[in-house]
Amino acid sequence: MKVSYRWLRELAPAWSASVAETVERLALRGTPVEEVVDLAEGLRGVVVGRVVEAGRHPGADRLSLCRVDAGGPELLSVVCGAPNVRAGGHYPFAPVGTTLPGGLTLKKAKIRGEVSEGMLCSEQELGLGDSHAGILEIPAFTPGMPFVEALGLDDARLDVEVTANRPDLLSHRGIARELAGESALVLPPIPDGRPFSAPLRTDGRRAEAAGVSITVEAPELCPRYLGAVVRGVRVGPSPAWLQARLRAAGARPINNVVDATNYVLLELGQPLHAFDLARLAGSAIVVRTARPGERLVTLDGVTRTLSPSMLAICDAERPVAVAGVMGGEESEVSTGTTDVLLECALFEPRQVRATRRALDMVTDASYRYERGVDPELQREALARAVEIVVATAGGEPDAEVLEVAARPWSRRRIPVRPARVRQVLGIDVSHAQTGELLQPLGFVDRGLEDGNGVWEVPGHRSWDVTREIDVIEEIARTYGYDRFPDTLGAFRPSTVPDHPLFQLEDRVRRLLVGKGLFEIHTLAFARAGSVRIPNPLSTDGTHLRDSLLPGLLRALEHNFNRGQRNLRFFEIGTVFHAGPVGEKPRESTRLAVVLTGARHPEHWSGAREPLDFWDAKGVLEAVLEAVGEATPGGEVRGEGASHPVLEGVWQVGEGEHRLALAGRVRPAAMDAPAWADPVWGFELELPAEGAPARVRPVRPLPAFPAVERDLALLVPVGATAGTVREAIVAAAGPLLERVELFDVYEGAGVPEGRRSLAWRLRFQAPDRTLRDGDVEGRIRRILSALKEALDVDART
Numbered sequence: 001m002k003v004s005y006r007w008l009r010e011l012a013p014a015w016s017a018s019v020a021e022t023v024e025r026l027a028l029r030g031t032p033v034e035e036v037v038d039l040a041e042g043l044r045g046v047v048v049g050r051v052v053e054a055g056r057h058p059g060a061d062r063l064s065l066c067r068v069d070a071g072g073p074e075l076l077s078v079v080c081g082a083p084n085v086r087a088g089g090h091y092p093f094a095p096v097g098t099t100l101p102g103g104l105t106l107k108k109a110k111i112r113g114e115v116s117e118g119m120l121c122s123e124q125e126l127g128l129g130d131s132h133a134g135i136l137e138i139p140a141f142t143p144g145m146p147f148v149e150a151l152g153l154d155d156a157r158l159d160v161e162v163t164a165n166r167p168d169l170l171s172h173r174g175i176a177r178e179l180a181g182e183s184a185l186v187l188p189p190i191p192d193g194r195p196f197s198a199p200l201r202t203d204g205r206r207a208e209a210a211g212v213s214i215t216v217e218a219p220e221l222c223p224r225y226l227g228a229v230v231r232g233v234r235v236g237p238s239p240a241w242l243q244a245r246l247r248a249a250g251a252r253p254i255n256n257v258v259d260a261t262n263y264v265l266l267e268l269g270q271p272l273h274a275f276d277l278a279r280l281a282g283s284a285i286v287v288r289t290a291r292p293g294e295r296l297v298t299l300d301g302v303t304r305t306l307s308p309s310m311l312a313i314c315d316a317e318r319p320v321a322v323a324g325v326m327g328g329e330e331s332e333v334s335t336g337t338t339d340v341l342l343e344c345a346l347f348e349p350r351q352v353r354a355t356r357r358a359l360d361m362v363t364d365a366s367y368r369y370e371r372g373v374d375p376e377l378q379r380e381a382l383a384r385a386v387e388i389v390v391a392t393a394g395g396e397p398d399a400e401v402l403e404v405a406a407r408p409w410s411r412r413r414i415p416v417r418p419a420r421v422r423q424v425l426g427i428d429v430s431h432a433q434t435g436e437l438l439q440p441l442g443f444v445d446r447g448l449e450d451g452n453g454v455w456e457v458p459g460h461r462s463w464d465v466t467r468e469i470d471v472i473e474e475i476a477r478t479y480g481y482d483r484f485p486d487t488l489g490a491f492r493p494s495t496v497p498d499h500p501l502f503q504l505e506d507r508v509r510r511l512l513v514g515k516g517l518f519e520i521h522t523l524a525f526a527r528a529g530s531v532r533i534p535n536p537l538s539t540d541g542t543h544l545r546d547s548l549l550p551g552l553l554r555a556l557e558h559n560f561n562r563g564q565r566n567l568r569f570f571e572i573g574t575v576f577h578a579g580p581v582g583e584k585p586r587e588s589t590r591l592a593v594v595l596t597g598a599r600h601p602e603h604w605s606g607a608r609e610p611l612d613f614w615d616a617k618g619v620l621e622a623v624l625e626a627v628g629e630a631t632p633g634g635e636v637r638g639e640g641a642s643h644p645v646l647e648g649v650w651q652v653g654e655g656e657h658r659l660a661l662a663g664r665v666r667p668a669a670m671d672a673p674a675w676a677d678p679v680w681g682f683e684l685e686l687p688a689e690g691a692p693a694r695v696r697p698v699r700p701l702p703a704f705p706a707v708e709r710d711l712a713l714l715v716p717v718g719a720t721a722g723t724v725r726e727a728i729v730a731a732a733g734p735l736l737e738r739v740e741l742f743d744v745y746e747g748a749g750v751p752e753g754r755r756s757l758a759w760r761l762r763f764q765a766p767d768r769t770l771r772d773g774d775v776e777g778r779i780r781r782i783l784s785a786l787k788e789a790l791d792v793d794a795r796t
Contacts, residue, residue, distance in 0.1 A: 002250035005156040007172045007267070010188040012180035019156045022179065026160065029178050030477050031169060035159040039148070039248060042101035043126060046147040047071060048138065049093025051120075054085050059112035068093055068118070071144010079116040084134035091135045092121045092147045101127035129252060139240040152244030167371035168460040171269030172249070177460075181440030187267075187384070191241055193391035196383045198228070200403045207402040212277070212341065217288040219406030221311045222323065224346040224375070225287055226382050227402045229277060231339045233257060233395035242392060257333045257340055260388035262364075269460075270344060270373060270381035271365035273313075273321060274389075277339040279331045282316030285341070287323065287404075294319055297329045300361075310355045311347065324352035324369040325361060340389070344382035346375055349463075357535055372463030375409040411444075412462060415452040416471050424472050426485065437478040438471070500689055501589065504627065505572050508591060508686075511626050515619060517568040517593065522551030530578040531585045544576035544585065548592035549645050549683055553670040556594060560673055566597030572686070588688070593619060594665070594681040613664075616680035617650075620662055624652060627686065645669045646681060660684035706737065706764035707775050711782070712795040714754045719790050721757060727792075728759065731785035732778050735770070738762040756795055 005019055017025065023033045050069045057063035057079060064085050067075040070093050078093075085091070095118045099105045102125065109116050123129035123136050141150040148154045160175060168174040176185055201207045206215045214227050235255050237243075242263060243253040249266050253259050261272040277283060290306035296319045297303050304322070306312055311323035320331040324347040333340055353370035356362060379401075386397050421429050429437075431453045435445050442458035457465045465471060476484075497503070509519060525533065525541025536542040545551065548571050559567055570593045576585045595616055599609045643649045646663035653659040662682030672679065715724055721741055728739055743758035750756050761782075763775050786792035 001160045001162045001170050001175070003158045003160055003172055003175050004245070004248035005158060006152070006154075006248065007188075007245065008176050008179065011173055011176040011186065011267075012184050013186060014184045015176065015180040017179075019158075023158065025179055026158075026175070028480060028482060030481075031166070031175075031178060032161050033158050034161050037157040037159070039153045039155045039157055042099065043148050043153060044146070045098035046092050046094050046100075046121065046126065048141040048143055048145045048147055048150050049091050049118075049120065050140075050143045051085060051087055051089050051091065054087045057112060057114060059114065063112065065114055066120070068120070069143040070095060070118070071142070076117040077115050078118050078120060079111040079114055080120050080135065082120065082122065082135040084137065085120060090138050090140050090143075092126060092138065094119045094121055100125055128247060141240075151240065152248060155248045157248060157250060164371055165464040167368060167373065167463060168269070170368050170371070171265075172267050174269055174460065177441065182442045183440065190387055190391050191239070193387045196386040196390070196397060198397060198399060198401050200379075201400045202403045202405055204406055205404060207404050209400040209402055210398050212283045212285075212398075212402065214285045214402045214404050215287065216404045216406050217286065218311055221289070221348045221351045222287045222345060223348070223405070223407035223409070224378055225285075225404045225406075226344045226378050227285060228342045228344075228382055228386050229339065229398040230342065230386060230389050230393075230395045231277075231398065233338060233340055233389060233393040235333055235335050235337050235393060239392055242388070255333065255335075256392040257337070257389055260385050260392060261342070263388055264381050264385045265364060265368075268377060268381050268384065269368060270377045271324070271368055272381065272385050273327050273343040273365075274333045275320065275327070275331045275341040275343065276333050276337045277341045278337070280315040280320065280341065281318070284316040285343070286314045286316070287345075288312060288314060290319060296320070296322065298322065298326045298361075299329060299332060300326065301329065304359055307358065310358065311351055313343070322355060322359065323347055325356050325359065325366045326363050338395075340395075342382060342385050342389070344378045344385070346373060346378060374460040375462060376459030379403075409459070411459070412457045412466065413446060413454055414457060414465070414468055414471050415449060415454050416468055417452050420468060421472055421475060424469070425476055425479075427479075429475060429479070434475060437475050441474060441478065443471075443474070501686065504686060505589075507626050508572065508623060511622060512570045512593070512619070515568075515622070517570045517595075517619075520552070520555055520569050520571055521573065522548070522555065522571060524574065524576070526550060529576065531576045546575050546577055547645070547683060548573055548575060548590050549594070549665075549681055550669075552592055552594045552681070553645070553665065553679075556596065556679065557671050560671075560676055565676065568595050568597070569593070589686045590683055591623065591686055592681065592683040593623075594679055595619070596677050596679040598677070610677040611680060612678070613680065616662060616682060620652070620660060620682050620684075623684070624659065627684075652684070702764055702766060704765060704767070704769045706762050707770050709761045709763070709775060709779060710758060711761060711779065712743075712756055712758045713786065714751065714793045714795050715757050716791055717753055717755055719792070724757060724786065724790065724792065725759075727786055727789050728761070728782055731782045732761070732763075733781075735763045735765055735774070735778065736761060737764045750795075 005022065009015060019036060023036060026033055047070055051066050052069050052075055053067040054064055057065045062081060064080045066078045066080055066085060068078050070076055094100060094106050096106050096108045106119055120135045122134060126136065138151065162169045173185060201209045206213065210229065212229055214225055216222050216225055235257055238253050238256040238259040242259050246253050246259060246262060251262055251266065257274050261274055265271050289308050290310045290312040292308055294306045295303055296306060306319060312319040313321035313323050319328065321327040347369050349370045349372050352366055356366045356370060382401065390397065431448060434453055438455060439445065442460060444456035446454040446456050455471055465474065523541065524545055526543050526545040527540055529543030529546045531544040533542055533544065552569050552571055555569055556567055570591065572589065572591050574587050575590050576587055579586050595611050597611060599611050599615060602608050643661050643663065645665060646661060647666045649661055649663040651661050660682055665679040665681050725739060729736065740760045741757060742760050745756040763770055783794055
């Protein structure tokens with residue numbers, strides 16, 4: 001929201017703080033100012049110039065040679081290339097030595113043989129707009145008068161950050177209310193204006209007077225619609241004060257009628273629209289939903305096709321505006337307009353938002369309507385607009401104002417418990433103190449009920465203050481966040497345990513962070529998936545994700561582009577899959593991990609070792625153990641599964657019991673630089689009901705010595721080490737404490753089709769010292785079982 005500081009001061013005369021103090025005050029109230037623009041910067045040397053003579057340049061057909069009165073003792077010679085310069089016109093004039101906002105310093109120059117002693121300036125050259133088609137013509141002022149004074153540009157523009165829940169701040173009066181309070185506000189007088197007041201012709205569906213009618217056929221989408229007719233207007237440029245006021249707030253003047261509606265929009269926050277009454281068929285306004293296939297050429301020149309879900313403002317025959325968004329070309333006010341109908345309405349926010357998105361357009365009106373306009377503001381805003389139109393364009397308003405009030409508005413009353421205020425804010429605030437904090441914002445004290453204060457919410461806060469906690473937030477904001485004590489109060493942790501799934505997620509996080517991985521969070525939107533988003537925010541997020549890995553890979557690409565090489569990321573998040581027709585998508589929680597880079601920090605003492613399959617496998621096995629779903633023997637096994645992102649895929653479990661898929665990321669799945677190491681990743685679905693943490697039993701240290709045996713085996717190439725290990729454990733019995741693979745060999749001395757696997761077996765008994773016979777018997781049993789099950793022989 002762009003705000004004129006001078007306009008604020010006129011709305012709140014008691015507010016005398018400087019620009020810097022105003023910025024600080026707004027920040028303390030939760031409304032920070034993003035930028036402060038000195039509107040006079042670069043323009044202080046520009047003056048008002050009156051062109052006394054304007055003729056053709058003797059040496060160039062497209063240039064004019066002008067004599068300009070800039071307030072000095074002599075007329076100045078100026079060469080100008082704009083076609084709109086005329087004798088008697090007033091224009092901004094930059095004398096020799098002036099530095100314009102773009103950095104151009106003017107010097108006396110000779111152009112095609114004629115001396116130019118300054119420059120007549122366009123909007124673009126002054127930094128006031130984008131138009132450079134012609135010199136900016138201004139109303140008649142005394143030549144030599146400072147340009148910033150003439151146009152009211154000795155002002156500062158504040159760019160105020162307004163959150164979506166505070167539509168009341170989308171106006172100068174709303175900002176002034178935050179600064180000075182409701183009781184200090186006044187409406188600045190309109191030059192040559194007289195306050196407008198007329199009786200209302202009110203009805204719940206159709207109002208008619210003086211041959212003009214307004215009908216509302218969709219009351220649920222348009223609770224209130226007002227129209228006032230002003231006859232005999234003269235459409236033309238706005239007076240200087242109105243143009244200056246709009247420019248100071250960042251708006252572009254158009255004509256006196258349209259500028260009047262924009263003035264009210266910026267001052268009060270109520271959008272209005274002006275129709276050329278003569279171009280409305282039947283002098284009628286009908287508010288209804290559009291019919292299939294109806295079209296409208298909006299003011300931006302685009303033909304738009306409306307749908308039955310959209311609310312249209314129509315005359316007796318066709319649509320003339322998109323409700324709450326933009327008017328149409330066929331009924332717009334032009335220089336030939338003599339009678340205007342001013343619209344001031346209240347539209348349902350969700351409908352305006354849906355229409356605006358469907359038509360892919362954003363306007364100042366839709367921006368306010370879709371956030372919520374004050375439902376009590378329409379009569380005041382319409383009267384203000386009529387006053388400005390009559391003061392700047394002449395004409396006479398009709399004796400009655402038409403109003404269709406389909407759904408009358410009533411204020412909400414919210415009880416506030418003092419104990420709840422104390423609990424939330426940590427301070428005691430009496431009912432009287434609460435009034436001092438809330439009444440400047442427009443809240444009305446309705447007394448006490450059962451010891452609780454009852455507060456009536458004003459219309460401008462009706463959209464965001466709906467509960468007791470919202471009123472408490474207003475108390476805190478007005479009291480001042482910087483005034484709260486910085487001591488911590490008593491705190492009692494909850495005795496309710498977290499959901500088992502949340503406990504599981506925490507265990508997994510602690511495990512992976514302990515292994516050096518970083519948790520990241522990516523958006524749930526993707527370019528593809530089984531669940532399409534009806535109204536996507538961008539073309540890159542048209543679906544809900546069905547996998548976490550693509551988001552992690554985008555994060556890797558982001559880091560690769562910044563020269564990072566050693567990356568270890570994980571994410572715990574929700575994925576979505578389409579359910580049966582008519583049902584909601586199915587959601588599930590997953591964990592995904594990606595690893596790339598060096599196994600250890602690089603050091604001169606050893607060669608760099610990139611992460612490989614075994615590193616990813618180890619992380620996955622640790623995760624499975626934490627989840628409580630480790631495979632038999634604690635190993636990841638199985639190959640042959642397919643995956644769109646991973647290649648060489650290995651899986652945990654089979655069929656319906658498949659727990660995870662892992663592998664190397666396909667080169668085509670991401671944009672990795674040539675120097676990047678292989679990327680390994682896996683993804684698994686966490687159980688909906690997480691298993692409780694495994695409690696490890698505590699047992700005393702063994703009192704008797706262990707016996708170790710090394711066993712070298714000739715294993716068929718097709719048999720995996722995991723299968724051999726399972727057979728050893730099954731045959732050894734309970735005395736086998738540990739079994740480790742410490743050597744793999746293929747080559748000379750090993751028969752073809754076989755490989756040598758060397759195992760270290762550790763036997764130990766809790767109650768006695770083992771003898772050789774106890775161990776040798778188990779070794780024989782192991783060898784026999786291996787031979788029978790896997791055709792494994794001992795290597796001699």
